[in-house]
Amino acid sequence: xxxxxxxxxxFQQWLFDRQDLIRERQEDYQVLTEEEYQKVMxxxxxxxQAIGEPLKMKQQxxxxxxxxxxxxxxxxxLSSVDPLLMAPTCLFLASKxxxxxxxxxxxxxxxCRNVVKTKFGYAFQQEFQxxxxxxxxxxxxxxxxxxxxxxxxxxxxPLVQFCQELxxxxxxxxxxxxxxxxxxxxxxxxxxxxxxxxxxxxxxxxALACMQVACIxxxxxxxxxxxxxxxxxxxxxxxxxxILNLYDMWKTFDxxxxxxxxxxxxxxxxxxxx
Amino acid sequence: xxxxxxxxxxxxxxxxxxxxxxxAYLGEGQFALVYKARDRIEDRIVAMKKIxxxxxxxxxxxxxxxxxxxxxxxxxxxxxxVVALLxxxxxxxxxxxxxxxxxxxxxxxxxDGGIVLTPANxxxxxxxTLRGVAYLHRNWILHRDLKPDNLLLNVKGDxxxxxxxxxxxxxxxxxxxxxxxxxxxxxxPELLFGAIRYGPAIDVxxxxxxxxxxxxxxxxxxxxxxxxxxxxxxxxxxxxxDATWKNFRLLAYAIPVKELAGVPLEQILRAVPMDMLDxxxxxxxxxxxxxxxxxxxLRMPAFTTKKPFASHPSLLPVPASVxxxxxxxxxxxGKRKVEPRVDLTGDRSVKKAAR
Numbered sequence: 195x196x197x198x199x200x201x202x203x204x205f206q207q208w209l210f211d212r213q214d215l216i217r218e219r220q221e222d223y224q225v226l227t228e229e230e231y232q233k234v235m236x237x238x239x240x241x242x243q244a245i246g247e248p249l250k251m252k253q254q255x256x257x258x259x260x261x262x263x264x265x266x267x268x269x270x271x272l273s274s275v276d277p278l279l280m281a282p283t284c285l286f287l288a289s290k291x292x293x294x295x296x297x298x299x300x301x302x303x304x305x306c307r308n309v310v311k312t313k314f315g316y317a318f319q320q321e322f323q324x325x326x327x328x329x330x331x332x333x334x335x336x337x338x339x340x341x342x343x344x345x346x347x348x349x350x351x352p353l354v355q356f357c358q359e360l361x362x363x364x365x366x367x368x369x370x371x372x373x374x375x376x377x378x379x380x381x382x383x384x385x386x387x388x389x390x391x392x393x394x395x396x397x398x399x400x401a402l403a404c405m406q407v408a409c410i411x412x413x414x415x416x417x418x419x420x421x422x423x424x425x426x427x428x429x430x431x432x433x434x435x436x437i438l439n440l441y442d443m444w445k446t447f448d449x450x451x452x453x454x455x456x457x458x459x460x461x462x463x464x465x466x467x468x
Numbered sequence: 469x470x471x472x473x474x475x476x477x478x479x480x481x482x483x484x485x486x487x488x489x490x491x492a493y494l495g496e497g498q499f500a501l502v503y504k505a506r507d508r509i510e511d512r513i514v515a516m517k518k519i520x521x522x523x524x525x526x527x528x529x530x531x532x533x534x535x536x537x538x539x540x541x542x543x544x545x546x547x548x549x550v551v552a553l554l555x556x557x558x559x560x561x562x563x564x565x566x567x568x569x570x571x572x573x574x575x576x577x578x579x580d581g582g583i584v585l586t587p588a589n590x591x592x593x594x595x596x597t598l599r600g601v602a603y604l605h606r607n608w609i610l611h612r613d614l615k616p617d618n619l620l621l622n623v624k625g626d627x628x629x630x631x632x633x634x635x636x637x638x639x640x641x642x643x644x645x646x647x648x649x650x651x652x653x654x655x656x657p658e659l660l661f662g663a664i665r666y667g668p669a670i671d672v673x674x675x676x677x678x679x680x681x682x683x684x685x686x687x688x689x690x691x692x693x694x695x696x697x698x699x700x701x702x703x704x705x706x707x708x709x710d711a712t713w714k715n716f717r718l719l720a721y722a723i724p725v726k727e728l729a730g731v732p733l734e735q736i737l738r739a740v741p742m743d744m745l746d747x748x749x750x751x752x753x754x755x756x757x758x759x760x761x762x763x764x765x766l767r768m769p770a771f772t773t774k775k776p777f778a779s780h781p782s783l784l785p786v787p788a789s790v791x792x793x794x795x796x797x798x799x800x801x802g803k804r805k806v807e808p809r810v811d812l813t814g815d816r817s818v819k820k821a822a823r
Contacts, residue, residue: 197607202544276474290536293636328473330530335475337531337539337563342556344540463476 199396203343208265210393221271225459229443234272234460236388237317237453238263241281244309249297251289253384258346259288260387262336268393269339273461275332279324282306283332291344299326317453349383349401356401363419371414378408382437389440395433399425403433488516488557488566499532499633504569507554514554517565531563534633539565541609541632549600551620551630570620570628572790574678578616578685583785587741590682591778593619594747595771596627597675602762604629605668608639612649614674616681623794625781638667650674652697653687657708658756660698662721669756672765676751683740698723705752706730713754743770 199205216223222231239260246256262284266275282302289297303325310322337344353376361372382404386392391400402425409416420427488505494515495502503516519535542553542565555566574593577583597619604611611618612634620628634649644664650656656673658666680688688704691697702708707725708716716722733745747770750760765771771778 197544197609201546274476279474286530287536290531290533291540324474326530328475331473332475333530334558334563338556338558342539342543342563344536345544463474 197345199347199398202345202347203341204345204347205396207341207343208393209396210268212390212394215268215390215393218268219271221273222267222460225461226272226456230456230459232389232443233447233449233452234277234456235264235267236447237449237456238277238281239388240449241278241309241314242285244313245282245306246285248305248309249285249289249302251285251294252292254348254350255288255292255294256285257348257350257384257387258292259284261346261392262288262340264390264393265340266336273463275335276463277460278310278318278322279328279332280336282324283329283336286329287333287336287344302326302329316450317457347397349386349397349404350380352398353379353383353401353404356405360405360416360419371412374412375405375408375414378411379404382407385440386433386437389436391433391436394436395429399429400433403430403437406430406434407437488514490516497631497633499534500565505566507566510554513569515567515569517567519563519565535563537635538632539563541635541637542567545604545607545609547600547603548626549596549628550603551628567630568620568628569622570626570630571622571794572620572787573617574619574621574627574682575616576787576790577621577785578681580785580787580789582788585682585685585785586776586779587683587744588776588779589784590679590744591771591776592625592781592784593627593682594675594679595766595778597629597678598762598766598771600627600629601668601671601675602766604635605671605762608637609635610638610668611635611671611674613651614671614678615651615654616678619678621784623786623790625779625784652691652694653677653689655697656756657698657701657713657754658716658719660694660701660721661716661719661723663719666756668761669759672751672759672762673756675762675765676748679744679751680737680748683737683744688736695723698725702726702728702730704731704733704736705754708754714757716754741770741774743768743774746770 210218216228219231226234242259242263243256246259259281263277263280266280266284267277286297286302288294303322306324307322310318357372357376357379360375361369364372379401383400386400386404395403402420402423406420408414487509488507490503490505491513492504493501494504497517500517500519503518505514505516506512507514519532539553539556542551543556546552551568551570553565553567557564557566577585597614601611601614609632611629611632613631614629618629618631620630622628636645638645645666647659647662647664647666650659650670654674654677656666656670659670677688689697689700691700702725707728707730710716733749734740734742737745737748747765747768750768751765753759760768
């Protein structure tokens, strides 16, 4: 729903301060450092991406699922629900919410098993053991824990609008630059899903920050255009910094080596009450 | 829960179980059971919509898609003419929506022979409906199932739109929809011809039908089947031509239409002011691109300059059956005055039927 963002549950209930996030994740930060937590989140975002692609889910559905995943674990510790169950559940619910056609259950589980086996075998000792009834049960908890706030605003749409706007300020011969910026910034938005940015900043700001990053990558200079926007440039710079931090971390992050140890640190969900 | 389920015991918001006390069973919807309940914290009467779980559908598909549509859309909507989602609670394995409680619906009013609907009343209902739907359209939502049963009323004279089980966001030009939406009598001609790309105009058509129904006290196009539905429309409006509806023959199920002249609206809706006929005419244009928008309809003379003006909400009719029930409940409440809690409920404790 492309309604009014400022009145939406996304803006009203699901944007946080850094301090909020630290407080909410206390339990997990006892066993994982902040950076390790982010690595676990990156890993499961990759799992969702890998499951979504063979099911031909649109990027937006995967992005929604990734945000559901983060929202759930703000309210709950990683030990409350196995993230390997929560990841496909988020995709399952997001595909219904975004009116992505009906999934065949068998195919859905089949893809989960395959992806876990072939792409992430290094991280899990066992095969993907969950079945649809597990997903249904988990879907219910997910809905509840998100307070039934299902509509998520993404930076993609504002990005397209900003790029069109930028295009009108360019000379005819420079028009193709608009497309280059759009493509590069689009990929940068996908990367922001590997960070907390979507929990901290409104989508339009993320879109602008991603355009700035794209300009840096492509060596373009649109300072004038950015200067004329009436947005809080400091906030925009904060987002750019977070993106650059991610790229720094990525340089040295060896998933295959680190993830198994990190996952081992997370206590397994127990059936008894906490 | 077995530990292999991957889910530990989660902590839910506590004490919600006691917050709502069910007073009466109201009926069964497509995916939910509806109850009337008392909200002990806010001290008000609410409608509880318990989403059915554990049925065959849920076992196969998880949460019902209509329920998800309704939850996701209502969570974001806030307008006086749209039923509000007040709360969502989970009891055991059930999801329950807490909604505004309404006393009756427009269908009851239309069918109640004891009620006189003046043009001023009809204008009031029309304006509230148009405002609500205009709000939905501004927020890129199509209702897709507007009909008198889904326009709920209360004794204060508020009208609120309900049932978002078919509602959908629109505005992505590439996205295709099904044409199997909207209860038949209120279904726009482009849907009957199988359009898979359509917009707010389908809701406007339904509103046109509803306004005509209020004035005529009977559905204007009561088709018994999809095919007959179209002939009912042509009997009144005449058959579409290239001049009145450009390119309609390109639609998937466009049937060859017999040449029919139609009947002037004033002969069907006798004694209806011309300004209201203008509204209906503009809502019931064949070409969806020419059909007026809700906002345009609201700016028409019928709702702005022409007398009679719309009735004040407090002057809108209440069916005798509803009035009687409220009086009975008032007595019942009086008897129960021994309980201190009842005192708090004040005039909101009025109990009514409807859904």
